[in-house]
Every structure is written in structure tokens, then in C-alpha cells.
Amino acid sequence: MCFFAVAKNLVTYLTTVLHESNVDAARNVSTWIGSCFLTPVIGAFLADSYWGRYTTIAVFLSVYIIVSETTFLNLLYNGVRHFCKFSLTMCNISEKLSLCQGMLIMTSSAALPFFLPRSSDESGGVHPAAVYLGLYLVALGTGGIKPYAAALGADQFDGADPKERVAKGSFFNWYYFSINIGSLLASTLLVWVQDNIGWTVGFGIPTVLIGFGLAVFVAGGRIYRYKPLGRGGSPLARVFQVVVAATRNCRLELPDDSSALHENDRGEHTSQFTFFDKAAIVLPSSEKKGPWRLCTVSQVEELKTLLRMSPVWASLLIFFAVTGQMSSTLIEQGMAMDKRVGAFVVSPASLSTFDVISVLVWVPIYDAVLVPLARRVTGEDRGFTQLQRIGVGLALSAAGMAYAALIETRRLAAPASSMSIMWQAPCYFVLGAAEVFTSIGMLEFFYDQFPGSMKSLGSALALLAIAGGNYLNSVLLGAVASTTGWIADNLDQGHLDYFFWFMAGLSVLNLLQFVYCSTRYKSIDQL
Template identity: 65%
Template sequence: MAFFAIGKNLVIFLTAELHETNVDAARNVSTWIGSCFLTPVIGAFLADTYWGRYKTIVIFLLIYTIGMLILTVSASLPLIVDVSSNSGIRRVAVYLGLYLIALGTGGIKPCTSALGADQFDGADPVERATKGSFFNWYYFSVNIGSLLSGTVLVWVQEDIGWGVGFAVPMVLMVSGLAVFVAGRKVYRYKKLGGSPLTRVAQVVVAAVRNYRVVLPEDTSGIDHSRQFRFFDKASIVAPSTGEKDTAAATSPWRLCTASQVEELKMLLRMLPVWASMVLFFAATAQMSSTLIEQGAVMDNRVGPFTIPPASLATFDVISVMVCIPVYDAVLVPLARRATGRDRGLSQLQRIGVGLALSAVGMAYAALVEARRLALARARMPAMNIMWQAPAFAVLGAGEVFASIGILEFFYDESPDGMKSLGNAFAQLAIAAGSYLNSAVLGAVAATTARGGEPGWIPENLNQGHLDYFFWMMAALSLMNLAQFAYCSIRYRGKTIC
């Protein structure tokens, strides 16, 4: 809830309180969200190598809470002192709090779902089947927090005050930490498997050092896959010329086990799937940036109520919360009868459906913006904000398929000692998508606002062409779907996907 309480309305906070431009605010939000999904690599490394998942979660929750405290105080400063002469200090405090939160997120996101999945015994057929539903309901519970943030807390922030709106999730964060620690004696814990990044690095270094080694033509006696054969050189003993060379040859940085080599190959095989998710998350990043800015210039009155633009993201959450039970109770049994798989759709099929829905959501947003612009330029009444709801709902449905699918995919396909790291790679796709969105926004602003032209995304959106931007994202999403289909057909993993 704390993450969504900040992220959903951050673009409004930055424009209204820190007086940032539309493009700067959208880029800063995307960069911050990207950082929140980049730091999980740090948390995953510490969890898999040194601390374990439980200890990592506790430590990073404390860092997160400190960041929330700083953000809450900085948001409350206008109630205490005149900040007009100290706006620079306030800006520093806001971003310090935000990036401490981003760091704290790093130990939570990759470890909570992995720790939850650890509670299921993979050797038990019943528990193994139940684990597939766990990821669905884990994502469902996350979206309960998102729903409350997008309705109650967004209203508190805009109608009562930003300080109170940030203080409430901070208190809930402390309460959640207490509840989590209270259950420490009943959790199942996995043994640490050493540094996964070190094992991967050893294979790369050993293969490069042994690049002159000729691979044997007959490899039937070696348990390894046929892809990326260059890395098989890491498990081949190089000819030695003396006692010193023999000792060096046994170094893990010159000679690795076949299982180590296969771990690296597993990660490399997953890269094309990971890359496909980057553009998907760049599209869904519009829900916290350009779609919010679009809603800010629409008629936000619905009957007697005034709807904050960020609250439209509630339709994303409602879509997720409706689609997950329907997927679990209706679609999976139907697909199971058709495919014979326990999970119904394969993980890659599930991701593909989500990628297609992201293209549909962007195309719909473009149509809405084109109509909104036509009305604004004809000086007719503004388009109602509820026309945005289907875009959020379609993108939310896409998340049910793609976001949950990628979590399952990376947990199941990652080597056994890299489960947290696998989840971190899934989160890293969100980070890369957010950074890509930030870069694309900057490039669009730089290339379209030339020669006195306002560009596609000016301060006054009525003078721009945000619809062109949405059409561009829809086209990129379709191309992304095509390359994903090609890669998924060729994919060969450690499980049948």
C-alpha cells in the first residue's frame, strides 16, 4: 500500500508542490519507479548469498520506513514553515525520502513472493499445483493495497493534505513489519546456496580463459544443453604444462562444474522473454505518468463527486481483482481440459496475452486523446474523465496475464539457488521499462518541440498531440508481441512451459 500511495499520485505531487513541468514530472516518476525495480537485484543478491529472505525483508523494511518518515516530514513542511525561500532544501528532502524508499523496496519485492513460494513443497503434487494459485493471490493481495491507495489515500492527499496522505501508509508499514516479524517461527526457510552472481561470473571468466580449448565432438557423456556451447569451455580441463598450471587449473575461475554452466545457460535462455517484458512495462508506466496528465485536463466530475485523476488507476486494480478469480476459477479449468497442463495456459502463452492487451490499451488511450483534443480545440465541453476507465481496465487485465506470468516463469525457470535473483530479474524488467519510458518521453519532447512548435507533450496538452505518443506506444507494443511470439516458439527451458 505504501508504494502505491506514493507512486499513483506522485506526478501530481511533483507538479503541484514542487512545480515541475509535465514532462519533467513524468520522467522523474518513471525514473523513480524504475529505481524501485532496479534495487531488487541488490536485495536478491543479499538474500540468496548472506542473509536469507526473512532477514533481508526485515532490514529493507526498516530502510523503507525511514524513507517514508523523511517524505512525510518534507510533505508536511508547508504546514510548519514558509518553504518558498527553502524550496531547494525541500526538494532534496523529498528526493532523499523517495530514493531511500526505492532502496528499501529492493529487499522486499524479490523476497516476499519467493519466501511465500518457499512455503510450498515442490515434491508434493498437491502443494506444487497450489503454488501456481499462490502467485495469482499474492498479486491479488498487492492490488488490494493498490485499490485502497488509489481511492482512500489519493483522496486524503488531495483533500486533507500530502503529509497526512503519506503518514497513513507509513504507520501501516510499521504495523506490517510487526506482523511479519511475529510469524517468524512458523515460516519454512531455504538453505543459502552461495553467491549466484559469483557462480555466473566464474563461468564467464573460465570460458574466456579457456577460449582456445577445443570442445570434444562427442559430448554424449556430458550432461549439458546444446545452446551457447562457448560456455561449455568453462567445464573443460585445459592442457597443463607443469605443477603450477595444474594447481591453477583447479581454480573455480578457470574450471567450473557442468551444473554451473547450465545455470548460466538457463539465465541466457530467459533473456529474450525478459526483453519482451521491458516494452510491456513501458506501456503500463503510462498509468502513473501520461494517463494521469491526460486525466488532469478532462472533466473529472462524476455526478456529485469530483474524481482525482490518479483515482482512475482504481480501474486497473479492479480489473486485476476481477480477472484473477475469473482466471483461476474459469479460464484455468477450461484451458486445462484443452491443453492437458495443470496450469491451463503455459506461462509463455499467458505472457503473450498480456502483451497483446497492452497494445489494445495504448490504442484505446490514443483514440480517447484524439477525441479529447478535437473537443478542446472546438471549444466544446471537456470530455469526461470516465472515458479513461477502459484503458486502465485493459492494461490491468494485461498485468494479470503478463506480470503474474513473468513472476511464475522466473521462479520456475531460475536455477534452484537463484530463486530470489530470478524474481529480481522479473522486477528488473519493470525498472528497465520505466527507464525506457523516461528516455522515450525525453526523446519525444526533444524531437517534436522544435522551431517554436509545442511538441507532442507540452505544458498545455490542448496544444500538443499526446495521441501520437499513445499510437507510437501501441505500434511498438505490437512489434514487441511479434518478436515475443518468435522467441517463445524457440524457447526450451528446464520445465515444460
């Protein structure tokens, strides 16, 4: 809810309060959203190597609490002392939180006079440096929470227990359901508060809620199940060590018996990507050994896991480029339609509410109806395999783009602005159903397939696919707009329907590539 309270209305804030141009505001929002889905890699490094998932979430939640101070300092000027007292109270949770939070509060309080402009009419009363400092604290905070809340939640289920294994599948459904409850509240209630009551209250509500969430999260600390940290430090460093060691040993011959490889005593060795097995060749005692020359078989298998999953990861880029249309071209399409619905005028951006509603409707249906029915047919505990679930979502995304293209073709043939914007609602609803299948399936797949030492990194890479898809969408929009003229300033003079057909065609090709790769994919249990 805190993240979406910023993201949903950020363009409005930058244009009306900071007085940025539409182009600059759109570019800055895109850059910020991309950063929010890149920072999980930083958090993964800390969670898997040093802090663990619990401490990482607690620390980054505390960063969220400070955001409203550092981003909107002038909005909270009258109440900053009270807010500092509240934040300092939260510092008693742990010594690490006290150090992190206390220093940030002291720094922001000391810098408050610098951030505030001398006159009330400068930049809408907000210094841009304070705003962007706070925005990128949000990006940092969300990067430490997004992948680890799911991973820590899944850690509470014993994969060896049949009942708990089924319950873990439901957990990912309801985890995503909860995210969309926050999104719905932010896009309706909080956006209305920001526009009609004020930014202070609009940003203050989620700030208080995230503080409450931190208190509840820490209160359960004694009853959580904790997975041990991975061996050998950073999982990213271990992966790079395998690449370097295999390259340095490229001229060596692999032993006929894989048991001769370094520390191959756990039965982990697989026969794929055998070149990287050279990183585990035991060197003569006279040669210098080190982590960049000799790696364990478990390290090699971590890299092999990444390589096996890379085609699935690549398939997700097109999917998230398609869902990215809900914040770009679909809104532009809605602006060219009749926005009157009865006595009301519907904002094009508010149509994304149908995407959220679709998720909230489909998660219970999937969990309570589809899974039991599919279980009888497939024999799978979860009803569908994770790859089957992702594939269904990819197909739905192609259908959503085809529907958008048909609507645009009909709009172009109709009199100007005479077609109701509500014709877009089914498109958002289909894309929401696609998210239930692909996005949730992706989270579960990346969690299950990565070894225990890389669970947080796996979740971070899943979110990195979202960032990659959004960046890909920006590239495609720019390339198509500059070479074809399909996306014109006046949509009546362009052919947005051709672009939607283009995205639908890419989605179909992507689905075929995914089907091919998924049929050849073998999990670690099958190798």
C-alpha cells in the same frame, strides 16, 4: 500500501511542500520510481548469497519503518520521541535488526535539528536533504521486499507435489491481488487523507501498518519452509566467472563426452550455448586453477538459463513501456477531456483506479473460472503455460493502445473538451487485465525457470524489466516529442493519437517476436 502512499502523490508533495517546479518534480519522481525497481538487484545479491530471503525481507522492512522519520522529520517532530520508542521496541526482533534500526534511529534523531529549517516558511518547513534521504530509503526498502516476498511465498509450496504445484500458481495470483489492494487503498483513502487532513497522518498510517506487517511476518518465522543458500557465493559473481573462464579457455577443445566436464555428476548439462561449456574444461594439473579459470557445469547452466530467458525478458520492456502510459500520456489525455461526471469533477490521475479494479476483478475470475476451463482444453495443471499467459497480456496491451488512439482521434474531432473522461475507463480496464496475465505470469515464470540458487535474482530481474520499461517509455516520449510534434503542450494542436498508434504497432511487433521466441523456448526440463 506504504510504497504507493508515497508514489501516488509524490508530485503533489514535491511541488506544494518543497516548492519544486513541475519539470523538476516530474523528473525526480521518474528517477525515484526507476530506482525502486533497480534496487531489487542489490537485495538479490544479499538474499541469494548471505542472508537468505527471510532475513532480507525482515531487514528491509525495518528500513521502511524508519522512512517516515528520515523523510518527513519536521512533520513528525512532535511525536518523534514516541516513534523512536516504538521503533526501538521493534529492534528486539533480532540482533541484526537491532543494529540496523537502532543506529538509523539514533542518527536521524541526532540529525533532526540540522534537517529542520530555522523558519517555518522555508521550503514548506521541510529540508530537501531529509526528504530525499527518506525517499531513497524507501527505494532501498522496496528493493529488499518486492522480489523476495513472492519468492519466499513460492518456497512454501513443494513443486514435486501435484496439488501444491497447482496451489503455487494460485499463490502468485493472490500475491498480485494483495499488492493491488494496497494500491487501491493508497490511491483513494491515503491520497484523500494527505490532501485533506495532512501529510503527517497520510504518511503515519502506512508507517504503522508496515510495522504491524513486520511483526506478523516475523511471528511466522518458525513455520516457514526455507530453501538453502546457493553454493559458491553470489550468483552474479558465478555468472561472470563463467564468462571470464570460457573466454580464457576459448582455444581449448571441448571433450566429446560431456561427463568429462568439471563436476558434471548431476545430469544438468544442456547442449545449448556450448561455447560457455569451455569454462568447465578440466585443466592439466600443472596449470593454475581457480574460480575465474575453472567453473562447474552447474555454474555454466546458470548462465545458460539467463541467456535462454533473455528474449522473453526483452519482450517485457515494450509491455511495461505501454503500461507506463497510465502515469503519463493517458493522464495528459484526460486533462484535455470533460472531467465532470454528474455532480463530481474527476481527477485524471484517479482514472488509474479502474486499472486496479480490473486487476481485483480479473484475478478471482482467472483463478476460479479461466484456469479450470483452460485445464480441460490444454491439460496443463495451471490451465495456461506461463508463456501463453504472458502472450495474452501482450496482446491485450496492444488492444489497449489501439483503443486509446481511437478515443484520441474522436476527441480531436469533437468540440473542445466536450468528450467525457469516462471514455478512458475501458482503456485502463483492458490494461489492468493485461497486467493480470503478463505481470503475474512473468513473476511465476522467472521464479520457476531459474535454478534454486538464483530464485531471488530471477524475481529481481523480473522487476528490472519494469524499470527498463519505464526508462524506455521516457526515451520514446522524448524522442517522439522532439522529432514529430505529436505530443504538444496543447494536445488539440498535436496528434497524441499517432503516438498511441505507434505504441500499438510496437506492441504488435513485440508480440510477434515473443511468439517466435516462446515457441522455440525450452525449459530446463525439456533440455
